[in-house]
Amino acid sequence: MKAQLSRRDWFKSSLALTAGLTISPLFVEKLFASPVSAAERYHWGLNPYSANGNIRLNANENPYGPSEKAKQAIIQNMKESNRYPFQAQAELRKMIADKEGVDTDHIHIGAGSGEILCEAGVAFGLNEGEILSGFPTFTEMMDYAQVFNGTWNKVNLNDQLEFDYEAMASRVNSKTKLVFVCNPNNPTGTLVDPSIVSPFCEEISKKALIYSDEAYLEFLEPDVQKKVTNIDLVKKGMNVVVSRTFSKIYGLAGLRIGYIVAKPDLIKKISQYQMGIPVSQHAIAAAKASLGDTDFMSMSRAKNSESRAHLEGYLKKKGFMHGKSHTNFMFFPAPKDGKTILSGMQKKNILMRIWDYKDREWCRVSIGTLDEMKQFTNAFDQVIA
Numbered sequence: 479m480k481a482q483l484s485r486r487d488w489f490k491s492s493l494a495l496t497a498g499l500t501i502s503p504l505f506v507e508k509l510f511a512s513p514v515s516a517a518e519r520y521h522w523g524l525n526p527y528s529a530n531g532n533i534r535l536n537a538n539e540n541p542y543g544p545s546e547k548a549k550q551a552i553i554q555n556m557k558e559s560n561r562y563p564f565q566a567q568a569e570l571r572k573m574i575a576d577k578e579g580v581d582t583d584h585i586h587i588g589a590g591s592g593e594i595l596c597e598a599g600v601a602f603g604l605n606e607g608e609i610l611s612g613f614p615t616f617t618e619m620m621d622y623a624q625v626f627n628g629t630w631n632k633v634n635l636n637d638q639l640e641f642d643y644e645a646m647a648s649r650v651n652s653k654t655k656l657v658f659v660c661n662p663n664n665p666t667g668t669l670v671d672p673s674i675v676s677p678f679c680e681e682i683s684k685k686a687l688i689y690s691d692e693a694y695l696e697f698l699e700p701d702v703q704k705k706v707t708n709i710d711l712v713k714k715g716m717n718v719v720v721s722r723t724f725s726k727i728y729g730l731a732g733l734r735i736g737y738i739v740a741k742p743d744l745i746k747k748i749s750q751y752q753m754g755i756p757v758s759q760h761a762i763a764a765a766k767a768s769l770g771d772t773d774f775m776s777m778s779r780a781k782n783s784e785s786r787a788h789l790e791g792y793l794k795k796k797g798f799m800h801g802k803s804h805t806n807f808m809f810f811p812a813p814k815d816g817k818t819i820l821s822g823m824q825k826k827n828i829l830m831r832i833w834d835y836k837d838r839e840w841c842r843v844s845i846g847t848l849d850e851m852k853q854f855t856n857a858f859d860q861v862i863a
């Protein structure tokens with residue numbers, strides 16, 4: 479029985495059913511154009527997978543989440559399921575504002591930081607607005623902006639697989655509406671020193687909005703986080719947005735909740751494109767319980783470092799070049815063709831990603847538990863033999 483649909487088929491049919499529309503193949507192609515690689519389109523198109531029973535090293539999730547506090551909060555909050563989340567969301571906004579040291583009018587909460595990336599993609603991409611970013615990076619904003627006729631100006635990474643800020647500065651032009659900064663960057667995991675990033679943001683924010691995606695910030699040690707975040711530029715009233723998520727270190731990816739911090743006029747400009755009331759009571763309850771949970775964050779950070787060291791050791795032993803990861807994933811050139819790697823690893827119940835960049839294929843492997851990483855390196859070694 480062919481019970482499963484490919485992601486693309488599912489997407490087409492569910493969109494068509496819910497919207498009662500004929501979906502133009504071009505629209506679906508556009509949404510799937512990036513960052514899905516040719517190998518992934520081919521392999522997953524033929525071999526749809528079920529998430530169950532697989533080691534999931536394909537979505538940079540936290541294998542230890544949600545925290546006990548978050549789980550308890552969700553259970554306790556079940557009785558509020560009949561209530562709209564207005565009050566709860568106001569409380570969370572206040573908690574986030576206090577944590578970030580700004581007023582509540584500087585905070586906008588969305589169904590994942592990805593939802594807000596899409597809102598910003600519309601706000602700044604409309605009327606052929608140009609978004610400039612390093613490449614490869616997390617593409618959700620640019621993909622969405624392009625659906626609304628925005629344009630994407632991509633600047634290749636440097637040889638260490640880091641954002642090349644000098645090259646990016648030279649590419650800012652009169653059409654550039656927004657510059658997307660991702661530090662540490664997905665899919666490479668690399669971090670650029672704040673002594674380079676901060677002056678870049680200060681200078682360029684005079685010409686275009688700086689959107690600082692800090693989804694993986696909390697994987698850095700707390701003293702480093704303080705230096706890397708661009709929150710101080712927001713507090714100085716600059717044309718800067720800082721984006722954070724509860725999906726990564728907090729382990730709440732399935733609940734969908736994230737936020738941005740920016741001055742009120744930017745919050746208005748972006749949040750006007752939010753659709754309805756997308757954030758649920760349970761996501762808010764879990765986020766409130768997670769915010770101050772430094773024990774859970776420290777545990778996740780420490781375990782992630784230990785598992786990442788295992789993968790790093792393997793890559794070094796094999797002599798595979800890789801970006802220096804500061805996150806819960808690693809990026810390295812595929813030692814064999816991407817389709818063979820995806821299918822070989824799927825047979826061993828391990829999911830991972832293949833990316834296309836600079837005329838070659840790259841592996842992006844999320845960091846799971848130490849046991850999962852040991853299974854990964856064993857299996858990968860056999861698949862590439």
Ligand SMILES: Cc1ncc(COP(=O)(O)O)c(C=O)c1O
Binds near residue numbers: 537616663691693731
């Ligand atoms: C850099 C970056 N930003 C944003 C997101 C979106 O995460 P979410 O929508 O779950 O908050 C991701 C997800 O992987 C990411 O890697």
